[in-house]
Amino acid sequence: MTTLQLTAVGSEGFRVTPTLSDFNLRLVFTGSGDLNATGVLNDYLKLVHEEAIVLGLAQVSCDFTQLIFMNSSCFKSFVVWIDTVKNSDTRYQIAFRTNPNLPWQRRSLEALRRLAANLVTIETIA
Amino acid sequence: MTDSDDARALVSLTLSFQPLANQIGPLRALVSDLCKPHLADADGLSRLLLAAHELLENIVKYSTGGAAEFHLLLEAKSSGLRVRLRTKNRAAPERMADARWRLDALAAAGDPIAHYDELIRDSAGRRDVSGLGLARIPAESEMQLRYTTDQDWLILTAEGSANERMTG
Numbered sequence: 113m114t115t116l117q118l119t120a121v122g123s124e125g126f127r128v129t130p131t132l133s134d135f136n137l138r139l140v141f142t143g144s145g146d147l148n149a150t151g152v153l154n155d156y157l158k159l160v161h162e163e164a165i166v167l168g169l170a171q172v173s174c175d176f177t178q179l180i181f182m183n184s185s186c187f188k189s190f191v192v193w194i195d196t197v198k199n200s201d202t203r204y205q206i207a208f209r210t211n212p213n214l215p216w217q218r219r220s221l222e223a224l225r226r227l228a229a230n231l232v233t234i235e236t237i238a
Numbered sequence: 239m240t241d242s243d244d245a246r247a248l249v250s251l252t253l254s255f256q257p258l259a260n261q262i263g264p265l266r267a268l269v270s271d272l273c274k275p276h277l278a279d280a281d282g283l284s285r286l287l288l289a290a291h292e293l294l295e296n297i298v299k300y301s302t303g304g305a306a307e308f309h310l311l312l313e314a315k316s317s318g319l320r321v322r323l324r325t326k327n328r329a330a331p332e333r334m335a336d337a338r339w340r341l342d343a344l345a346a347a348g349d350p351i352a353h354y355d356e357l358i359r360d361s362a363g364r365r366d367v368s369g370l371g372l373a374r375i376p377a378e379s380e381m382q383l384r385y386t387t388d389q390d391w392l393i394l395t396a397e398g399s400a401n402e403r404m405t406g
Contacts, residue, residue, distance in 0.1 A: 125263070146259075146262060146263065146291075146295075147259045147262070147295060148260075181266075181287070181288075181291065183291060183292070183295055184295075184368045184371035184374050187368070187370060188361060188368040188370055191358055191362050191370075194362075195362035214280075214284065215280055215281040215284040215285075216284045216285075216287075219378040220378060223354060223355060223358060223377070223378075226355055227355070227358055227359065
């Protein structure tokens with residue numbers, strides 16, 4: 113039986129909540145990813161990668177629809193994570209779900225997609 | 239009448255403060271509240287707030303002490319809205335050198351998005367600092383970023399345009 117070891121984490125004004133379904137790990141991000149969130153997010157994405165490898169996941173979905181903002185340090189945490197997956201023997205897809213009312217998301221995530229177009233997909237939720 | 243002499247200030251904010259991390263969110267919210275009534279679309283506001291946030295974080299992270307300054311000017315011109323953000327803070331010599339290096343490279347780059355992508359690729363293997371905040375401003379906010387220095391003061395100016403909300 114596949115059991116998720118990851119738990120929800122957060123800092124002031126920021127939270128990530130994981131759920132697992134059919135080899136698809138879904139991470140729901142809420143609040144604002146600013147200076148308070150950087151360390152938490154950096155450590156958490158390392159755990160996400162370890163969990164994805166152990167569980168043999170096909171995809172990790174990042175739901176940004178309730179994420180108000182993400183600073184460049186948090187963005188850098190995603191760069192490192194995606195680069196780690198890119199250079200891993202065991203790869204999985206990374207899908208981002210975005211909110212059309214938060215236009216920064218599309219701009220920021222397009223840069224991540226350009227970093228690894230074969231791994232990263234972006235979906236806008238109407 | 240030329241575009242330069244028909245400017246009408248819609249928002250003008252000048253702030254001198256001791257920068258702290260927990261002030262960035264409220265200041266960003268203030269900028270949003272002041273500018274949102276004048277902007278035609280969410281994209282213009284989003285770009286402005288991203289630039290304001292990165293500039294404010296920059297002074298929180300790298301000020302060496304004492305007061306820093308934050309200036310916001312939103313002007314209506316015949317060609318549309320002009321936005322100017324300016325920060326001024328004291329910086330340590332090594333930080334000043336790093337900022338100069340990054341900003342000179344940014345100014346020399348023909349395409350800010352290609353330059354940003356290159357920085358992202360270069361930073362991927364580095365676990366220490368982000369180094370992406372300033373380059374993110376022209377790449378994602380479509381604002382021009384320039385700098386000047388005055389002894390140990392670093393002065394950053396971001397300028398861009400947006401569509402004005404039509405009223406009446």
